[in-house]
Amino acid sequence: MLPIEQVYEKIGVKAEHMEFYGRYKAKVDDSLYEELKNKPDGKLVLVTAINPTPAGEGKTTTTIGLSQALNKLGKKSAVALREPSLGPCMGVKGGATGGGYSQVVPMEDINLHFTGDIHAITCANNVLSSIIDNHIQQGNALKIDTRRVTWKRALDLNDRALRNVIVGLGGKQNGFAREESFQITVASEIMAIVCLCDDLKDLKKRLGRIIIGYNTENKQITAKDLKADGAMAALLKDAIKPNLVQTLENTPAVIHGGPFANIAHGCNSIRATRLALKLCDITVTEAGFGADLGAEKFFDIKCRIAGLKPDAAVLVATVRALKYNGGIARDNLSIPDVEAVRKGFVNLRKHIENLQKYKVPVVVALNAFTSDSEDEISFIREECAKAGATFALSEVWAKGGEGGLELAQKVLETLETKTSAFKPLYENDLNIEEKIETVCKQIYGASKINYDAKAAAEIKRLNKTSMRKLPVCIAKTQYSLSDDPSLLGRPEGFTVTVREARPSAGAGFIVVLLGDIMTMPGLPKQPAAEVIDIDENGNIIGLF
Numbered sequence: 001m002l003p004i005e006q007v008y009e010k011i012g013v014k015a016e017h018m019e020f021y022g023r024y025k026a027k028v029d030d031s032l033y034e035e036l037k038n039k040p041d042g043k044l045v046l047v048t049a050i051n052p053t054p055a056g057e058g059k060t061t062t063t064i065g066l067s068q069a070l071n072k073l074g075k076k077s078a079v080a081l082r083e084p085s086l087g088p089c090m091g092v093k094g095g096a097t098g099g100g101y102s103q104v105v106p107m108e109d110i111n112l113h114f115t116g117d118i119h120a121i122t123c124a125n126n127v128l129s130s131i132i133d134n135h136i137q138q139g140n141a142l143k144i145d146t147r148r149v150t151w152k153r154a155l156d157l158n159d160r161a162l163r164n165v166i167v168g169l170g171g172k173q174n175g176f177a178r179e180e181s182f183q184i185t186v187a188s189e190i191m192a193i194v195c196l197c198d199d200l201k202d203l204k205k206r207l208g209r210i211i212i213g214y215n216t217e218n219k220q221i222t223a224k225d226l227k228a229d230g231a232m233a234a235l236l237k238d239a240i241k242p243n244l245v246q247t248l249e250n251t252p253a254v255i256h257g258g259p260f261a262n263i264a265h266g267c268n269s270i271r272a273t274r275l276a277l278k279l280c281d282i283t284v285t286e287a288g289f290g291a292d293l294g295a296e297k298f299f300d301i302k303c304r305i306a307g308l309k310p311d312a313a314v315l316v317a318t319v320r321a322l323k324y325n326g327g328i329a330r331d332n333l334s335i336p337d338v339e340a341v342r343k344g345f346v347n348l349r350k351h352i353e354n355l356q357k358y359k360v361p362v363v364v365a366l367n368a369f370t371s372d373s374e375d376e377i378s379f380i381r382e383e384c385a386k387a388g389a390t391f392a393l394s395e396v397w398a399k400g401g402e403g404g405l406e407l408a409q410k411v412l413e414t415l416e417t418k419t420s421a422f423k424p425l426y427e428n429d430l431n432i433e434e435k436i437e438t439v440c441k442q443i444y445g446a447s448k449i450n451y452d453a454k455a456a457a458e459i460k461r462l463n464k465t466s467m468r469k470l471p472v473c474i475a476k477t478q479y480s481l482s483d484d485p486s487l488l489g490r491p492e493g494f495t496v497t498v499r500e501a502r503p504s505a506g507a508g509f510i511v512v513l514l515g516d517i518m519t520m521p522g523l524p525k526q527p528a529a530e531v532i533d534i535d536e537n538g539n540i541i542g543l544f
């Protein structure tokens, strides 16, 4: 690693703009963006993927490798990534710093506590919870209905035992007993607000707008009603500043905000992306899980709110995920099987069609695994050609930037020869059901949408308020285009069920939960935590 100021001096960032967190990490405050804001933006490339296996298909790895390759070709390129959550780190997927020779470093720091942003977001979330319960204990002047507190406590871990708890037990001195639920911090509305706010002033306004629940006269109660917005903003003073680190090839990596894309909007912060666009020719960013989740939310929420216009999209596919979508069990995904690849190819084709609906040029990147066979790779290359999709084989995991030259050249060609006519999928003036229907039918391929009674009533109520014009943020399984994780490939003619709808008035979208999606994941049978350790020299081992 190079001392972090040496990495950023190359793209014009002076040390005086940087707040150092050791030699290899820094934060940057608004003064740098203020100096650069009249500069023209560089190009914006989104990296998304087909529906993944539980291990993930290499979007973050490809994002990093592509940017390294673009730098090798003499372009000034940076990555804009999300921060890892401790949930997956200790759970199934592990960290979120890429892999192989395409990683951001120092990976142990970034994957664990980084610069404390997610801890600060957890505290801001929970100071609001403590103020709510204290308000009720101290006479409840706002007449908060303790059965209708919608605000949840947060913790950045996978802990199913916290999904449904009771707080306030133990008698009068401990407050009023009520049902409570924890969500993982990356699903918190505070995380979304940090990712979508323009600056400190906007952050505070958004925090004040958070709806924490309703009172006994059915009036919605906000964080501002409880005078909590100031303290929350104070706790987030540093968390709203983007983090600067580097890749294994010493190229710039701006990392900030960490919402998942299944239970939240899945994109890194607007502030980090805007900054990267001023600092370099090509910003490569990513959005979580498959294009039905991360890319849809990147386009219809982040780009809409920020006025960003993506210039190209890289759609990551893997032989293993195509076979998984072709019906092969997880344990057999390394066995060559062109027939299974052919069957699963329908998923890739659907995502190509979906991305074309946003009028953004697409490049398919096949993220090569050592277990891939020549026949499987050739089949995918030929089928992409038949589908008229630009294709590149990416070996960035095994070779770093060197392995991404074909992909970088295809992306550069696309940027030079194809124009993006990006447009969100739906207009703000549709009502909430119409927005849900547009995404579910056009992107997922659903033929019918069912609404649980409670969700239908809440949507009916929201349509009568100014929140009718907000975009929807659909939470559903990442494994299937539908809301049923067992329906792989390209399911058609299916029905999805809206279980819950709730306003994130601060973030500026309506959260819509489909199927059995939960906002507090659980740990698996063998959590990654079991293989993480620290040796006598203080080196962390087992983190991946």
Ligand SMILES: Nc1ncnc2c1ncn2[C@@H]1O[C@H](COP(=O)(O)OP(=O)(O)O)[C@@H](O)[C@H]1O
Pocket (backbone or CB within 6 Å): 049, 055, 056, 057, 058, 059, 060, 061, 062, 093, 094, 095, 096, 097, 098, 099, 100, 289, 367, 368, 369, 370, 397, 398, 544
């Ligand atoms: N080509 C590859 N070969 C082997 N492992 C890979 C490859 N690409 C990614 N991985 C690993 O797969 C996991 C998921 O990669 P990641 O880039 O985090 O995917 P995503 O961002 O799509 O979830 C990581 O552990 C990463 O190291």
Ligand SMILES: O=COP(=O)(O)O
Pocket (backbone or CB within 6 Å): 056, 059, 060, 093, 096, 259, 260, 261, 262, 266, 287, 288, 289, 290
């Ligand atoms: O929200 C999920 O992000 P990844 O797909 O990068 O794990």
Ligand SMILES: [Mg+2]
Pocket (backbone or CB within 6 Å): 059, 060, 061, 096, 286, 288
């Ligand atoms: Mg990722």
